[in-house]
Amino acid sequence: MSFFVFLVRVIRVMESRTDLWTRRAGETHNVPPRLRLASTGTLTYGLPVSEVLGVSTLAEAKLMAGEAGLGRIVQRLNVMEVPDVLAWVKPNELLLTTGYPLRNRPAALGHLVAGLNERGVAALAVKPGAYLDELPAEMLAQADRLGFPLIQLPEDVGFDDILNQVLTDILNRQAAILARTEEVHRALVQIVLAGGGLQEVCDELAVLLEGAVLALDDDERLLSAAGTRRDLDELQDWLEAHNDHGLHGDRVVVPIAAGGLDQGVIAAYCPGGTLSETEVGILERAATVAALVLTKQQAVAAVESKYRADFLRDVLAGRAGDDDRVVAHCAGFGWDLDRPVVVLVASLDLDEDDDDGAKSAQERLAAAWTAAVRRRDRTAAVASFAHEVVAVLGLPPGGEVHDLVGGMVREVKTVEGLVFTTGISRPAEDPSALPDAYDQAGKAVRVGRQLHGPGEIAPFDSLGVYRLLSLVENTEELHAFVRETLGDLATDVDPEAADLRRTLQVLLETNLNVAETARRLHFHYNTLRYRIGKLERMLGPFTEDPHLQLNLNLALQVLRMRGI
Template identity: 80%
Template sequence: MDNRTDLWTRRTGENHTLPPRLRLASTGTLTYGLPVGEVLGVSTLADAELVAGASGLDRVVQRLNVMEVPDVLAWVKPNELLLTTGYPLRNRPAALGHLVTGLNERGVAALAVKPGAYLDELPAEMLARADRLGFPLIQLPEHVGFDDILNQVLTDILNRQAAILARTEEVHRALVQIVLCGGGLCEVTEELAVLLGCAVLTLDGDQRVLARAGDPGVLRALEGWLDGRPGPGLHGDRVVVPVAAGGLGHGLIAAHFPGGDLSDTEVGILERAATVAALVITKQQAVAAVESKYRADFLRDVLAGRAGDGARVVAHCAGFGWDLDRPVAVVVAALDLDAGSTDDGTAKQAQERLAAAWEAAVRRRDRSAAVAAFAHEVVAVIGAPAGEALTDLVGGLVREVSAADSLVFSTGVSRTAATPEALPGAYDQAVKAVRVGRQMHGPGETAHFDALGVYRLLSLVEDTAELHAFVREALGGLADDADPEAADLRRTLQMLLDTNLNVAETARRLHFHYNTLRYRIGKLERLVGPFTEDPHLRLNLNLALRVLRMRGI
């Protein structure tokens, strides 16, 4: 009894020998059945003689067929053992050589011929071709009936497959029991390594190792081989099986059998183990989703000032691994979705990707930071270093997340919050920084609340109706967005204010003739007043134009 058989006996209490090894079909995939060499060992073929193609004895027989018509090539299937008396080609013995070539091209396992009644002997050309192609050619004794061969060989194939299914089902139940008793991927992987006597790795969708078991040296070799990203399937003494559930790929299970081949039982166990691993992963994802929602809900309460006093917030966050008992800054990242990307499913996937990328980037820099995904933004509460170091820290985070994904997002950074009680205000500052930065500079902007200048003051005005009333009073008819001429005149007015009323420079920037600009200045003064002479009026106009640019805030 070999080592794997002994392991099976200890695990199941059954004393079976493991079935012979599988062979590879021409496609490179595993096939269940009997090699031609074993088929020749059944009792009904005891007197049969292999007359050619001895190098093909490892071809796998999965089914049997009888040749009754000359054009049998249209009806044969791969891995068949074809039986014939030669009757269909009795008048064309030369065609038997071409028959061997055609059967070999279609993946037939072997051809068994019963000469005598219609063929005195097999042609030399037929034997030569069979030897050249490694196609087994079997000469049957006259006293053996085809029905006896069919019954016995098919029975052996079915018994083999039934034994494989019974054993893999037993292992499947054992692995499921591990999960039901609270075991995870580590326990499932360790059980596989013991049952199969090999090294096993369980990997996620990005081929990061989730669990490992087996000889450390073999595991290192297997990991190095997996760096080449081999696809699922059999690769010599290694096999890779996909872990999938619900049409989604969750990773891979890879096994390495140094110096050995895979058996059909082992492959079946790995496939069943992949199903169990998918169950574990989906369970972990469900638990993680619930925990993530709970953490996000609590952080939302903290940022809204509903989580209680500072001591309670610090203690509760410590249970999540968050340290808020230190100077921190709130960073808000919000997706910039264009009009063509408003589909709910697409937006949700993008939000999940952004959250995962931000959490990974933040964790690498500050393991005690709080990170959570809200409905339309990702919020991070990170330790705030002094001075420009915070700007550098956030800049590095934004660059890393942007490089990891093609998503475009705007980022807002608050002032430093010294205590948990200051976090609601800091969150409000970061949200406003996102909105102002996006309005001022477009998508993908990173804005710090302290660097917003006058926009910071304007954003602190909570009564937006009062702001809009101020705009209408200062600009009058120029505040009308529906009037293209008003919008054009506002642009001229803004440029004049930006150049400190330098008419020549304004005309150059707007590509106007000098006299055209003088005419426009006169028109503007009739609409809003003598701004070229009144500095207080210029201040009001400048503020009104800034408020217009902040519309929606």
């Protein structure tokens, strides 16, 4: 077999192997020797130039320039025997040449170095003698400026020996790494198959890496941790200051991805040493297993959440059985309904046409409400229904519910920035009273939204007559009642009409106390007497007719309601 036929076969084999391992690898910078970690989290295997120079066939080779680039990774080897080689080189190649293509153009070697560097070539190894007596000074200076390793090969070493030995070292190294990571992968998968979770995976990693391991979700909340307290604190502090994936000496951050979505990260800290390919490969495999664990947990949580929501819906509908059965069943969920409670309903104020946005907002609202309620009452029942979040909360000491709910509402709005109306029921002493309490909280949401607009907190006890008015389904009838009762005062077209309506409202609120009304409105007593006379000419003798007073009061309350 001729040398060039052998050469072509070796290069093809090498490229097919390395392409398999680096298919998804991307360009990264400021990464220590031995490996790079692509933005996708996939390792790019290979040998740094410094280790390539340590193989026996290159024992007599000399580094002529570009010492700063000894950490560049070699994944492929190629031979330069054509002048226009730049069109054929690939990143991370070690390029070998006798200088034959440029034998008559030594000045072009400086430009060659710049071109190879731009294309990501790892290093250039030149065998002088037959076609090139020495490397030009300009070429050496350019290599030093760019940190591009320029190697002078021994005259008595053949290219085929270099190709064979370096390729063998790369393949052996990668095979060992893959074997080790595959072994660890099987061990981690076995943990999951045996019923272990993310904590057990992190415990195993901490032992394998002899360091600290943290698993965080996509909101940077801690999922599990393993290692000494000191190392964990060190890793946690470092993560707060650095949010980039990749390898950073003795620290590495690998993304956990499943279904095309980021589920979080696994971070490791190995004090006292730089992480190797094997260790980072282990962490990558662990991230895959962690994605499996998280996906399984999410699936189980979704089923459990639906089951809990269905049962709570049955409780609030009064079809879950007697009180003892309800209390016992809820205790299995960690809910305590054997105590005085109140029902809270939080309903989003969204555009009804935005179905996709509504679904996402509902999920965020449910998660935020659950967290807020759990921080205050760990045994409260919380569930997400189709268009609302429902919580059955223990009655706080002293019965002051409004302040407690107000704190939760502010917390949820701060975290998620959502706008929603919250209804609060009357206290329910036992589970049999929960259907009525749920109905009260739902009415409080609807009426509160009509009275005050979106984003308000509406206790059922504060609704008063509005509860009755909200039951009138025929809003046209309400409009007609307002027009018939208030006449010209029913609209805001005339500014004087709105002013007179305000005077009427305060009069009725003070039970026709003229002096108190004048004080509140800052009117002279005679001015108010004049206004009362004008109102009676427009509306009738309401100061003497209690039935007319009632009608006027109702009409003014209807005007305060929105959405009718």
